[in-house]
Amino acid sequence: MTYLDHAATTPILPEAAAALTGALSTFGNASSLHSSGRRARRAVEESREVIAAALGARPSEVVFTSGGTESDNLAVKGIFWARRAQDPARTRVLVSATEHHAVLDAALWLADHAGAEVTLLEVDDFGRVHEDTLRAAIAEDPASVALVSVMWANNEVGTVNPVRELAATCAAHGIPFHTDAVQAIGALPVDFAACGASALTVSGHKVGGPYGVGVLLLGRDVACTPISHGGGQERDVRSGTLDVPAIVALATAVRIATAQRAERAARLAALRDELIREVRVRLSAAVLNGDPGQSGMDGGPSRLPGNAHFSFPGCEGDSLLMLLDAKGIECSTGSACTAGVAQPSHVLLAMGLAPALARGSLRFSLGHTSTVADVRALAEAIGPVVERARSAGLAGLRRAKSPAAAEV
Known part of the structure; x- marks a missing residue:
């Protein structure tokens, strides 16, 4: 896992x-x-x-x-x-x-x-x-x-x-x-x-x-x-x-x-940046949400060291989550306290994202047990998963617009 x-x-x-x-x-x-x-x-x-x-x-x-x-x-x-x-x-x-x-x-x-x-x-x-x-x-x-x-x-x-x-x-x-x-x-x-x-x-x-x-x-x-x-x-x-x-x-x-914060934050920030690079290399259309992660206004971090949040155009976040889960990769579409609710995140909407793009989002968050192997596993899986989810979404859209579907 x-x-x-x-x-x-x-x-x-x-x-x-x-x-x-x-x-x-x-x-x-x-x-x-x-x-x-x-x-x-x-x-x-x-x-x-x-x-x-x-x-x-x-x-x-x-x-x-x-x-x-x-x-x-x-x-x-x-x-x-x-x-x-x-x-x-x-x-x-x-x-x-x-x-x-x-x-x-x-x-x-x-x-x-x-x-x-x-x-x-x-x-x-x-x-x-x-x-x-x-x-x-x-x-x-x-x-x-x-x-x-x-x-x-x-x-x-x-x-x-x-x-x-x-x-x-x-x-x-x-x-x-x-x-x-x-x-x-x-x-x-x-x-x-x-x-x-x-x-x-x-x-x-x-x-x-x-x-x-x-x-x-x-x-x-x-x-x-x-x-x-x-x-x-x-x-x-x-x-x-x-x-x-x-x-x-x-x-x-x-x-x-x-006590371990500084050392752990540095390690996780490096892993996070590698995860972001790997996703962008494989999916140029992926949109990184939130602060890019450079120095904040007070000179401190501007983004949590273990957070990488992406929107994937043409996909539904729930579909992406379940496809990744089937490959043994666990992530989230947002806050776990409201997971399972099929609606765009209020956070992303407040940031100005379109509802369709907001719905196709995933949060990858790293912690004290995270390793380079975790990042590599996601990197290998994310491309095919997004392609499959996008294809399924387009197929569903075509069915919804077809005359036969309208008659039903």
Whole structure:
């Protein structure tokens, strides 16, 4: 099997797996006061310190959740509700048009159920939000903005946003800024304090940790109304019994992913560039989506090191995916959270791609287990697969236009 879908989930790191299985052999509720409970609490707090140190945060700013989706919902809804409670005029929510659905749908839910006014920030052809775009949106009525949410790096096309500049613009107006950094952790230098964000989302299974655990880094002075209630755990922001083994494994994964980030990013960027070259050599019509991958505005990477996203004219992405899968090559048509939905990606449409071209797109994402052999396997398969998918699409189009088909 050739696995090229690390952006959806990456295999658990051996060290994280060992930490998980080791912690599973112990027991104790971290909220209990007896010895087993205190032992569990100690494991949680040590993990909190490890994650904080790795991501440039204070331990008190680490709020454990069930994953990226919950963290995004907690940030968007919780901060909105808290801001509106402080000032009823704060009803505007600004999010980029290319956000993950965990942010986008949470904001739209607030519009449908809580009186929010959602503004989708335009992006350029690479899928990037520019600081002047945000500044202009805020300037329409700064006193009405409750929060802004722009992802650190796009999960589909890999484009990196200028997070520090965006956060600084928000700070100048006293507006909380949230960033979904699920794809950035372990791939880009992420420092919570230095970037200026008010809240930041982390997901375990994207960095080599287990499924079902994540973190919301939440500034100590950022008010956030809980979206679930119960025992008052995690600063009374996120109630619920803590999954101690998963938290221990997550801390291990974050520590290793950030410590090895520079070396791994360089290796993956080289593999990514080779993958892009191989596809272009074999298919000159293939369109690379997202930033080309040169230096960003702040001198850092402008594209995720392991991301290569292509559109193949005349093809359907689902057909390409299944044909590659039959050859043992696994990739994605976009976000795994919305996979299987036969519609063009909202990310690509926001970037200006035509719907037909957007539907014929695939994301190839590399990770810590990726090798040169994976790139070679794709290079050998992609040409015949695209040709077959294009032929099938043209045949289907001819059948649809034939008089006999019209009569049926």
